[in-house]
Structures are given as structure tokens and as C-alpha cells.
Amino acid sequence: MIDRPLPLNPDLRDKRRYLAYQVLSKSKLNQVDIHNAVWHGLLNFLGEHGSAECEAGVVRTVWDEAKQQGLVRCNHTSVERVRTALALMQRISDVPVLVRVLGVSGTVKAAQRKYFGERDLAAFVQ
């Protein structure tokens, strides 16, 4: 017996978007601090109801420590609002930062391939 609901049909599923962002800062920042700051930024700008509507969230599993790059999730109608929320972050742990969105993709896998330089077997075949 599987203890979870069946997956939805593709036409009923949410159209998600994943925004790859990069944090530029004077000094190196902690991953946890950045993730918390991104959440605060989203909640500050969109509010609790707004971020629920946007289905916004931080993808904690995808993170590039060296480049300080991460992923934020939202639905396909809220990309601009989430982008603005990220742009309005100006300090993390008292360090001035510049957050820029590198691009948007429809799946985590595609985002990892395009913006995090991850390769799969298909790349080796080519």
C-alpha cells in the first residue's frame, strides 16, 4: 500500500518555473543564511498569501557553493513577481549583496544543466 496520493494528470499539474539566481557579495556567505534571506525576501515582498499564490519556495537541494548559485521555485504566472522579490534583497548577514537571476527553466534538471554546468550521459554521447 503506497502512502501518498497518485500523481496528477499532466494537464492538471502546476506549470512550475525554476529561477536560477546568483548572489554577488564582497565576502563569502553561508548557504543557510542565503536560503533564509531568500525566503525572507519572498515573504517581505509577496506576503504570506502572495507567496502561497505564487507557489514560491527555495530548492535547498540545488546549490553551487563556489559561485553562490541556487534555485527558487514558483508557478509560471509569477516569474516576474519572484524576480522582483529577489532583486529587492540588498543585505545578507550585514553584507551588501547583488542578487541576479541567471535564467528560468521548467525543470530542476534543465536548470542544473543550463546554469550549474551539470552533465548527464547524453552529453558524453555527443
Added chain:
Amino acid sequence: MRDRTMKFYDLCLRSNLCGGTSSVEELTRYAELLGYSGIVVCDVWQGPEKLAVLKAELARVQAQTKVELLLGAEIAVNSPSELSTALDAVRSLVPIVAVSGGTFAINQIACNDSRVDLLLHPELGRLDPGLDEACIAAAARNGVAIALDFRQVLYNYRKQRSALLQRMTANVKLAVASRAPLVVVSSAQSVWDMRDPRELIALASVLGLDFARSFATLSDAPARIVERRTGKPSVDAEPEQVVGEEKPETAQELNKQSDDAGPMPDMAAKM
């Protein structure tokens, strides 16, 4: 992917020579990193001597970079007579003239004067948007762009930011109705206040502009101002062609290409 022929301009930045904390070199380096084609480094107008120092610095840095550097002057005055005097003095010295708004009389005069290029933050420190239909119509007639100041949004929080966004949205609605030019400026005083052009476009979109108009606030509208004041065409005569992309020669080939491409992708997600 971003359109390679699209040029983005930030029409108001301040260096350490005029109240900011970053040097012209640093601002230029970050502008290049973020993908700007040109930036305007503004000096708060206090006289021609101070302006000459900034002009010399811009000329020095221009030799080392591809980003177009332009000199601007920001006029911050309290009375309409002072504004008129300052405009007389500054117009012939710099390509871009911005007026710091906030007082209704100043906003009104700036909109009615074709020597002004930008009216910065007309809603600053007010309980109303700072502009009415007559002002916006005059701005449209005289080619005065209404600037949406990103820095004001960045450094205000909670109640103030909410009120500010509300007033900016009201100004955007008025400007769209009267077809007055709108631009988004970062008004950055350090490199950490600068943002990617696409992020500033997202702000314009959040304030109620549609996708094409949001893009125009950072590309077409500022490019037209730069072109008008410098006399140089801001857009390349022939668009760059991507290597490996073949141009269709016949209508049949064009139709075939569009059939192969499938349905139009979501533009917002693609950018």
C-alpha cells in the same frame, strides 16, 4: 536568451565624485557584467567646476571600456525659479538632464520644460502620486520621461514600500493612458545598488506595465533620449545575425521554419 540587438541603458547612477560610494571604474565594470550598453553617471548640479572633474573621469574610463558612458546632471532644487536658472546653466553642458521631483510645483515645471529629459521620483515624500493628467500630458508633449526609481523601492520597507509602489502604479497608469515616456532607473550610489536590466524590467512589469512596455522602459525609451541628445543612433542599423542561423529566403521556407519551431514559447519564462 536575451535579444542580442537589444540595448539597455541606466540613465541615473552616482559615482563617488558626486555623493556615491563606488568609483566610475567600478560602476562601469558592473554595468558591463550586468549587460548594459550604456550608463549615465549623474552629478548633482552644484556648478560647472565639479561637473568638469566628473567629465574628465568619464573620458578617462571610456577609453578602457565598451560600455557607453554619458555625463548627466541631476537638478535638486526647492523653488521653480531656481530650477529655471539651473536648467539655463546646465542644458548646454551635459547630454542628460534629470530633475529630482517631489514638490508638485517642481514636477509641473519639469513636465512642461522640453530641456528636461527625466523627472526622477515625482512621488517622493508625498501622500499622492505627485502628477496629474495635465502634467503627464505635458510630459508626453515635451518628451520628458517619468522615471521609476528602483533605489527608492530598494531602501524603503513594509508600509513605506507598499505606499510607494501604490503611487508608482498610479503614475504608470497615467503615463500609459497619456503615452508619456516611462523609464526605470536604478539611481545606484554603489555597485551593490545596481541590478540586472531584466530585474528592473520585472519591477516595471510588477507596477502594471505589459511585457513589451516593460522592456521599453529600459531599452527603447532611454535609447531614444540618448539618441535625441547625443545625435548618435543608439540602435545598430543592421541587427546582429547569430552564427549558424540561416535566413529563410522564400515564404515557403519561412513557413516551414515556423512549423518546425512549434507553438510560441512562454516569453516570460524564456527570458
